[in-house]
Amino acid sequence: MSLQSIEPLLCANVSVRYAGKPAILRDVRFDMQPSEVLGLIGQSGSGKSTLAMTILGLLDKKRSHVEGAIKFQGSDLLQLSEHELRALRGRTIALVLQSPLSSLNPALKIRTQLKEAWRAHASGTSAECLRAIRTALENVSLPSNDDFLRKYPSQMSVGQAQRVLIAMAILHQPALLIADEATSALDVITQSEILSLFRALNRSTGMAILYISHDLASVAGICDRIAILHEGAIVECGTTQQIFANPRHEYTQKLMAAMPRIEPSLPANKMWAASVT
């Protein structure tokens, strides 16, 4: 994909603090091009989820203070009303979280949950709804037959449950998908399959992905660029190749040094490429 687009999809410059606490994010600046996969990497507690919630307008306004601007498709997300944000969330900007089984409602069949997600932003006949659901399931390589649609979350593997959540997230063909530690709770094989799925969906649909993780090694293979969040600021941002070949900031260098080296014959700056599918 080209990184030469004139108009970024998203352009953020934002500071956030929770009531009674020092700032969590201080002038966090980054942009995303349409169809780009940007990795946002930072250690636990560095404010990654806070940033995701800020983009989606999900922070409790009474307990947090947000300054700056997040330009997205011509408007500043921080200036939108709750009504406008609700129209955007799940339709233009989608979110996939870490624990698939706790993000799904255990008491409802997945057909019901997918239908609710479709109806939240679309009006149409039951047949149209079902067609959209089946297409989304096929796009995440899940069965789309009635037997599968009748399942409850507990009747699925964790990998299948994560695919259902991703199907839900792509139902309305969002321009931006935010994956917040979406593969962190998965075993390594399922993690690799889901990462490949995100990459395949990015290529086939053109949706941009903000891939948030504490784990540089596991996500690098799917990212066009990587931004490193440290002590409330983005200390380094570059193409995946740049970050791996020439990490400039001390913290990025530490992250690189901490990465496991499975194949001694493979130079560190080539490790990310090994996982690209």
Ligand SMILES: Nc1ncnc2c1ncn2[C@@H]1O[C@H](COP(=O)(O)OP(=O)(O)O)[C@@H](O)[C@H]1O
């Ligand atoms: N609702 C909240 N109220 C107060 N502090 C919070 C809240 N949510 C997160 N924090 C604090 O903000 C910091 C960043 O949290 P978070 O954004 O969840 O980090 P990450 O996702 O990188 O692990 C942590 O110190 C956390 O305790």
Ligand SMILES: [Mg+2]
């Ligand atoms: Mg988090």
